[in-house]
Amino acid sequence: MELLISFGTSKGGSAGHLALGLRDPASGDDMVYSANFYADRKPAHEKHFYTDDLMIRIPKKEYLFRTASSLGDKASFGLDFGEIYKRSVVGVRVYGVPAGEKHALAAFFKRINDDYHNRATKTEYHDSEIRYNYLRLNCAKTIGSGFKYGAGYKDLGVTSAKLLPARTNVVAAANANIPTEMAMKLLKEWNARGYGMDVVLYKKYEGSTYVDPYDAEKVAFKDLPNRFPSVMSRDFRRDQGQYEDFDNLFAMYLLYNLGKYTVSVDDNTKRLEIVKFSNPMAYPEAAELATRNAKADSEKFPLRLPFLPSGIGIGEPTDNSQRFIDDRNKKAVP
Known part of the structure; x- marks a missing residue:
């Protein structure tokens, strides 16, 4: 099992993206489950983008590296597939997960799609219609809900962001599920269950000249920011630059301490290059060191x-x- 944490591509408020890879014995590859940003019922999105499912399911090779998608021409390059051409991705590989847990997760994500197709409302994991919403039913909430309601992680904190009358989206944002925050919660849960973990950094390919035709600002992928996804903190409101808050520093340091490999595209050969850069620490030691260093640096x-x-x-x-x-x-x- 592999949790995939994508970097952000905006100068301020880069929350990134969260997806989950589950091993498919038939193909020998992981199948990645990823919330579909465009599955929100908006007519313009249904016209131009892939909206057949709320939880997209594609092979990991396609999610990270392919330049064409099995989902068809409406799939979004750099978002639905081909992630590393737009941004780096951190993969947290998890070992010792029971087969039953992985089956339960896959079944729950299928159920989310069934609920989306049936326009279900007020389920145990969401209190209104099942469709994508950046604040209320996003990538972090769908992945977190899979573990909480599908795999039985009853104590996992999955919030329900609500809009109050006469209030703005700021109210919902303050209670939204954030990718890096959900990732940190899941790492703690996996450690408590005795699962092993290490980290792979899939580096952004810096040479992509592709420009998304639907983006308001026409910027080549190679020129977009490639920023570690921020927690909800003061860092979230800052432009591109050094993070300062404890929670962001802790997450960045913890993932580095768990690091084992980097994977990148060689610019000359256009082939993947795998480099071992460290021997990963066990989670308790990695978290202890990250806490100590993040506290010192944030001060x-x-x-x-x-x-x-x-x-x-x-x-x-x-x-x-x-x-x-x-x-x-x-x-x-x-």
Whole structure:
């Protein structure tokens, strides 16, 4: 089983995306379950995008690396498939998961699709019509609901963001399920169950000149931000730059401490290159070190003085001894 955490592509408020890969014995590949951003019943989306299912199910090779989709021409490149051409993806590989749990997850995601097709309302996992909503029924909530209601993770926190009368979406955003926050909850649950974990960083291919024709701003994928997906914090409101808040630093440091491989596209051969960059720590040690380093670094940022960070975040340069953070200019300096 593999939890797939996609980086964000906007300057501010980059929440990223969350999907789940489950091994398919027939194909030998994982099948990735991913909430469909366009399955929201809007006529314009139904006209131009793939909306047959709320929970898209495709092979992991297609989700990460393919440039054409088995879903057809309406599938969105860089979102439904071909993720690494648009952004990096962190894969948390989970070992020792019982087969029954994986079957229950797959069955629950099928049920979400059935509910979507039948326009079901007020289920135990959602209190209105089953269709995609960026704040109320998003990628993090569908994956979290799969574990809570499908696999029996009864104590897993899955929130229900509500809009109050005369209030704005800010009310819902404050209670929305966020990809990185849900990922951190799931890692704790897996550790409590005795499952093993390590991390693979699927690096963004930096050479893609593709421009999404439906994006308001016509920016080539290679020029889009590639930002670690933020938790709901002060960092979420900042433009591209160094994260400062404890929760973001903890998540970045924890995933680095669990890291084992990087996978990238070689620009010359256009073939995948797999590199082992570390021996992963066990989760308790990784979390303890991430907590200590995130606390130290989050306390130093407000001082606005150059300092050597204690931790290394996933996707950052590994030679931390060669860089200081000069927060006055929001950049790393030699």
